[in-house]
Amino acid sequence: MLVLGIESSCDETGVALYDTREGLLAHELHTQMAMHAEYGGVVPELASRDHIRRLVPLTEACLKAAGKDYTDIDAVAFTQGPGLGGALLAGSGYANALAFALGKPVIPVHHLEGHLLSPLLANEKPQFPFVALLVSGGHTQFMAVRGIGDYTLLGESVDDAAGEAFDKTAKLLDLPYPGGAKLSELAKLGNADAFTFPRPMLHSHDLQMSFSGLKTSVLTTVQKVREENGGSLPEQTRNDICRAFQDAVVDVLVAKSKQALLDTGFRTLVVAGGVGANWKLREELGKLSVRPRKDKGGKPMPSEKVAVFFPPLVYCTDNGAMIAFAGAMRLQNCREAGAFTVKPRWPLAEIVQ
Ligand code: KG4
Ligand code: ZN
Numbered sequence: 001m002l003v004l005g006i007e008s009s010c011d012e013t014g015v016a017l018y019d020t021r022e023g024l025l026a027h028e029l030h031t032q033m034a035m036h037a038e039y040g041g042v043v044p045e046l047a048s049r050d051h052i053r054r055l056v057p058l059t060e061a062c063l064k065a066a067g068k069d070y071t072d073i074d075a076v077a078f079t080q081g082p083g084l085g086g087a088l089l090a091g092s093g094y095a096n097a098l099a100f101a102l103g104k105p106v107i108p109v110h111h112l113e114g115h116l117l118s119p120l121l122a123n124e125k126p127q128f129p130f131v132a133l134l135v136s137g138g139h140t141q142f143m144a145v146r147g148i149g150d151y152t153l154l155g156e157s158v159d160d161a162a163g164e165a166f167d168k169t170a171k172l173l174d175l176p177y178p179g180g181a182k183l184s185e186l187a188k189l190g191n192a193d194a195f196t197f198p199r200p201m202l203h204s205h206d207l208q209m210s211f212s213g214l215k216t217s218v219l220t221t222v223q224k225v226r227e228e229n230g231g232s233l234p235e236q237t238r239n240d241i242c243r244a245f246q247d248a249v250v251d252v253l254v255a256k257s258k259q260a261l262l263d264t265g266f267r268t269l270v271v272a273g274g275v276g277a278n279w280k281l282r283e284e285l286g287k288l289s290v291r292p293r294k295d296k297g298g299k300p301m302p303s304e305k306v307a308v309f310f311p312p313l314v315y316c317t318d319n320g321a322m323i324a325f326a327g328a329m330r331l332q333n334c335r336e337a338g339a340f341t342v343k344p345r346w347p348l349a350e351i352v353q
Contacts, residue, residue: 001074001331004059004098005324008051008091009083009111010137011042014320015058017066017073018328024121025066027321028058037177048086055094058320073102077327080108081343082138088342107327112139112348114322115272116151118311121325126268126309131260133253134348135281136273137163137180140253141348142207142260145270148333149353154260155207162249163275165211169218169245173238183242184278190243191236195221197248199255207256207263211249218245250280254288261290261306268307277316285310 002025007014016027032050036042063069078095081088092108099106116132119125131154132143140157160168163180170179175186197217200210218241225237257269271285291303315321334353 003328005320006078006091006095007320007323009079012318013054016320016324018324026062030054051090077107081346085344109326114326118315118322119309130268132270135275153349157209159212187242187246190239194240195244274317
């Protein structure tokens, strides 16, 4: 089965072709980053219009790269939500029209399910069940994943998502949009001992997280540094703040990941979403092990290794490959329910299997 995947939930137009026997045949991506940079953030109306302009040429580029024709497509998968309403409608309208013209089924896909399954696009794939840490610009969640479509929410951020905290902090450090990745690059040049920021809800004994207070701590620190430096923020100090901010977020994500693994008893962790591209998070989670609580006799238990999977870097941020893949998995494993509607707000735990 050849599935065309369409992603248009935010500021990236992604199109891909996934074959259930041969794997990923082609994927094309257009990022609107440069267009939105001028405004310091995503402008929804501009995003929708640009998706409309890009969808046909990207599909044709994919077909050409894969050596396929429109008539070879067996189903069209598209991101139904969550995301920006207009941007989602551009993808949904295109996917539904194309599927209708070809007489083929349309498969609505949850954007986060796309992220969640993206590590399965790598050569080395995780086995079910696993804990998924979804860290994107809009979500920071732990899910217990027992199979395709079988997802249970374990805990999430009660306020800002980790990616959102990265972006907002970058903005108050005067870094150009989109700031998350830039902040993490500058953190490489920072001294780890110069500043320490709070680790919110680190000891809350559950899987809830909070990142908005952290951003406020950075703001207070930046204001103080500026006062001491005649209004400016010295370059090295900015790098040090980036480092301390990143370390705080990563510490929380690592500690909560351990807790999620202990709570579920699973020993596989899958990290997905844009923040999964972060070098420090990859480094720290790469050496993760967990020590189960003491046994009934009160004896300490040996620590256990955890298998950690990240999607290949190109599939970490938004892309069409993860939607084509999730669509193909839905086609094979789940009840089909084609729909033209979009769902700008859509909790992952509410999807039907
Ligand atoms: O998954 P994604 O591409 O889009 C959403 O669905 O939100 O994630 C985008 C988020 C942004 O907040 C961006 O700042 C963050 O991922 N991000 C990073 C890095 N690269 C992207 N955050 C930290 N370190 C990075 N290297
Ligand atoms: Zn995303």
